[in-house]
Amino acid sequence: MSENVQFAQQPAMTVTRIDVNLGPRSYPIFVGDQILPKAGELITSSMDVTHAVVITDSNVGPLYLETCQQALENEGIRVSSVTLPAGETTKSLRYAEELWNAMVDFRADRKTVVVALGGGVIGDLAGFIAATYARGLRLIQIPTSLLAQVDSSVGGKVGINLEKAKNMVGAFHQPSLVVIDVGTLRSLPPREYISGLAEVVKYGVILDAQFFQFLEENVTGIRNLDAQTLTTIIARCCRLKADVVEADEREETGYRAILNYGHTFAHAFETLTGYTSLLHGEAVAIGMTCAARLAASRNMFSREECERQTNLLKTLGLPTEAPPLSPNDVLACMQRDKKVQHGRLRLILPKRLGEVALVADVDPSEITAVLAPLPKN
Numbered sequence: 577m578s579e580n581v582q583f584a585q586q587p588a589m590t591v592t593r594i595d596v597n598l599g600p601r602s603y604p605i606f607v608g609d610q611i612l613p614k615a616g617e618l619i620t621s622s623m624d625v626t627h628a629v630v631i632t633d634s635n636v637g638p639l640y641l642e643t644c645q646q647a648l649e650n651e652g653i654r655v656s657s658v659t660l661p662a663g664e665t666t667k668s669l670r671y672a673e674e675l676w677n678a679m680v681d682f683r684a685d686r687k688t689v690v691v692a693l694g695g696g697v698i699g700d701l702a703g704f705i706a707a708t709y710a711r712g713l714r715l716i717q718i719p720t721s722l723l724a725q726v727d728s729s730v731g732g733k734v735g736i737n738l739e740k741a742k743n744m745v746g747a748f749h750q751p752s753l754v755v756i757d758v759g760t761l762r763s764l765p766p767r768e769y770i771s772g773l774a775e776v777v778k779y780g781v782i783l784d785a786q787f788f789q790f791l792e793e794n795v796t797g798i799r800n801l802d803a804q805t806l807t808t809i810i811a812r813c814c815r816l817k818a819d820v821v822e823a824d825e826r827e828e829t830g831y832r833a834i835l836n837y838g839h840t841f842a843h844a845f846e847t848l849t850g851y852t853s854l855l856h857g858e859a860v861a862i863g864m865t866c867a868a869r870l871a872a873s874r875n876m877f878s879r880e881e882c883e884r885q886t887n888l889l890k891t892l893g894l895p896t897e898a899p900p901l902s903p904n905d906v907l908a909c910m911q912r913d914k915k916v917q918h919g920r921l922r923l924i925l926p927k928r929l930g931e932v933a934l935v936a937d938v939d940p941s942e943i944t945a946v947l948a949p950l951p952k953n
């Protein structure tokens with residue numbers, strides 16, 4: 577359930593609160609329009625903070641760092657900040673090391689909080705610093721991309737990429753607070769906004785057929801960045817993800833793996849293209865299309881629903897065709913997926929819109945078959 581909170585002196589500002597219930601690691605997610613200036617109040621109302629290290633990137637910093645810093649300083653918090661180059665290649669050991677050293681220079685101690693101000697790259701990397709520096713600091717996520725607001729800022733997966741394997745080094749480290757200002761999406765480049773929509777569609781396919789239909793029926797509002805439509809979408813995705821994380825926080829029972837729908841293909845595409853040509857959401861859209869086609873070819877997913885997924889992805893402007901890579905290279909890269917157990921590949925495949933399953937008996941020939949271009953009608 578989500579709940580509406582109003583700031584006492586600003587009745588016009590409505591904030592939706594979603595709680596992630598994880599016992600001692602529980603935290604709230606606040607979603608609202610123009611709530612970044614209130615981040616300091618939201619933090620100090622539930623946490624004791626005197627020093628924050630804000631980590632951001634070269635696109636987000638010039639737009640939002642000053643507002644964020646002011647919001648924290650207004651609450652008496654000492655603020656240090658680091659601005660890193662924007663882009664997926666920053667999610668690497670090189671920048672993790674730079675950040676660890678910067679933390680020493682900032683005199684960070686175990687009561688310092690790390691604030692991730694940016695998209696999923698900054699969220700994952702800053703989260704990794706919070707998980708590892710001094711054996712663990714508190715983390716606050718302030719996601720500014722759609723993808724980070726609907727997915728990466730929630731759930732505690734943090735980490736970095738290796739040249740040969742995406743997200744291969746990392747940890748589970750839950751944030752203490754997530755502050756989502758939907759207003760920041762107005763400055764997001766259209767390609768990045770569309771990329772985030774892939775994870776939104778994912779939530780419909782894996783868990784919520786009604787939400788999938790809502791997306792089909794609200795394409796115009798989505799295209800126009802309608803604030804109400806966006807708030808509904810973000811709050812729904814956060815609630816759906818929170819439910820999964822509450823049930824299987826560290827992907828131990830296998831249930832959390834449903835959030836990985838399309839990702840075994842996607843991570844191989846991203847890795848083999850050097851993390852530069854495909855955005856994560858674009859790779860996920862193609863990966864979901866491959867997974868759905870594979871499921872349809874085994875008759876475990878209907879051709880009609882497979883087509884509905886492809887149509888929605890295309891209508892939203894997402895790619896659905898695999899990049900021109902050697903199928904054997906893709907297969908080899910997929911074998912490094914973190915869901916592999918005892919050398920056996922496991923894939924999340926759809927059964928119907930709103931329901932997926934973890935499948936362990938996929939033959940390599942089924943994978944290479946769906947990497948071929950779709951036949952033209």
Ligand SMILES: NC(=O)c1ccc[n+]([C@@H]2O[C@H](COP(=O)([O-])OP(=O)(O)OC[C@H]3O[C@@H](n4cnc5c(N)ncnc54)[C@H](O)[C@@H]3O)[C@@H](O)[C@H]2O)c1
Binds near residue numbers: 635724730762
């Ligand atoms: N931890 C998780 O659970 C999880 C979930 C999904 C994705 N991810 C990871 O997230 C990453 C992708 O995240 P992303 O799509 O946010 O990429 P990103 O962090 O690179 O951000 C996208 C681009 O938009 C810019 N940007 C962000 N917010 C902006 C704003 N408000 N205005 C203008 N520009 C803005 C960034 O500078 C960047 O250039 C991948 O590394 C992926 O693996 C992690």
Ligand SMILES: O=C(O)C(=O)C[C@@H](O)[C@H](O)[C@H](O)COP(=O)(O)O
Binds near residue numbers: 727731733743833914
């Ligand atoms: O939170 C999760 O769990 C997810 O799988 C969400 C994914 O969207 C995300 O891309 C995640 O980083 C993938 O995790 P990985 O363990 O497959 O690297």
Ligand SMILES: [Zn+2]
Binds near residue numbers: 775856860
């Ligand atoms: Zn993802």
